Amino acid sequence: MSDLSDSISPTQYSDEEKERHRIYCYLVMSLLAHYWNPWKKGVDGQYNWTGDLSATPSTYLGHNIACIAVDGNGKIVDFDFNHNEIFxxxxxxxxxxxxxRLFSLNTHFHSSNTFALPRIPDDESSLVSKALNVGADILETWEANFRKSQSNYWKALEDVTIYTSLESCAQCSGMMAIGAVKEVVFVQQDPGQRSIGNILFNLNEGSAFSAPEPIPANKIDLVEFQYLDIAFKHFVEGVKSLPFHEDGNNKDTSPSITSFLCTKEALEIFKHGRHKMKTLQLQHKLWKPNQSPATLTNEGVLEHVRICHNRAIAVGRRATPQTR
Ligand SMILES: [Zn+2]
Structure with missing residues (x-):
């Protein structure tokens, strides 16, 4: 798995940049540690990889996958979770x-602004119908240009970095490409996705339609990337003889990565990331990628991340009932 990831990101990062990227990865892991839920197969039956579940809320809203969006100044725009199950x-x-949601937040353009003027059936002999139709064309062109100059929605995410806990699928990689996201950092590789983000990136390199640069977190020296890789391999091997879940004669021995994310091993690694977020001592406190006064230093990023973590816990899961 890690051999494949080595070929993904062409960019090499400085120690300062790596430190900055890792801070955001710790936040993603912290969110997972807080909202982790192992009940993928419901509350019945026996789970063999999860440890003691007696104190764990039983509502499984989706897989244990989280992500955040960060703008060019280093500010966190928003966060979200996988919610397959609840929907x-x-x-x-x-x-x-x-x-x-990022596009919703960026909305300068409302559907009420659009209009398609009715055309009069074209009558070759009627100058009036020709004049009215040409007028409609001019107005629509003006409207389109006005909207274009006002919204710039296709550029809205061009300085945005997505940090996600698991390598993105074809759907999400495609959305990020269409949305012109700058780059996507993933905390864990998903071999089931066959590096689709990398394929898109290479396909579109140098074209106007550019996919975000995929950055596996081992490129930024995030040790939890390797921990998750090793733990997942352990699960893939072990689940053949020790089912993930058993209910009567039904035994789930699938080496599913979303089942792995329900294991105690995965949770402990996410907690490891959370511990880092809370106790981290920075090596490059005053560094920032540009000299804009609005851009946070690494020290500012860490403080911001800790505040956002508390905020995220207070507001709960996105667009779902708040269960804690
Ligand atoms: Zn996806």
Missing amino acids: NSSIEHAEARLLR
């Missing part, structure tokens, strides 16, 4: 949900 949908992925 009975296989497309309610964390990144897809987050991207839709």
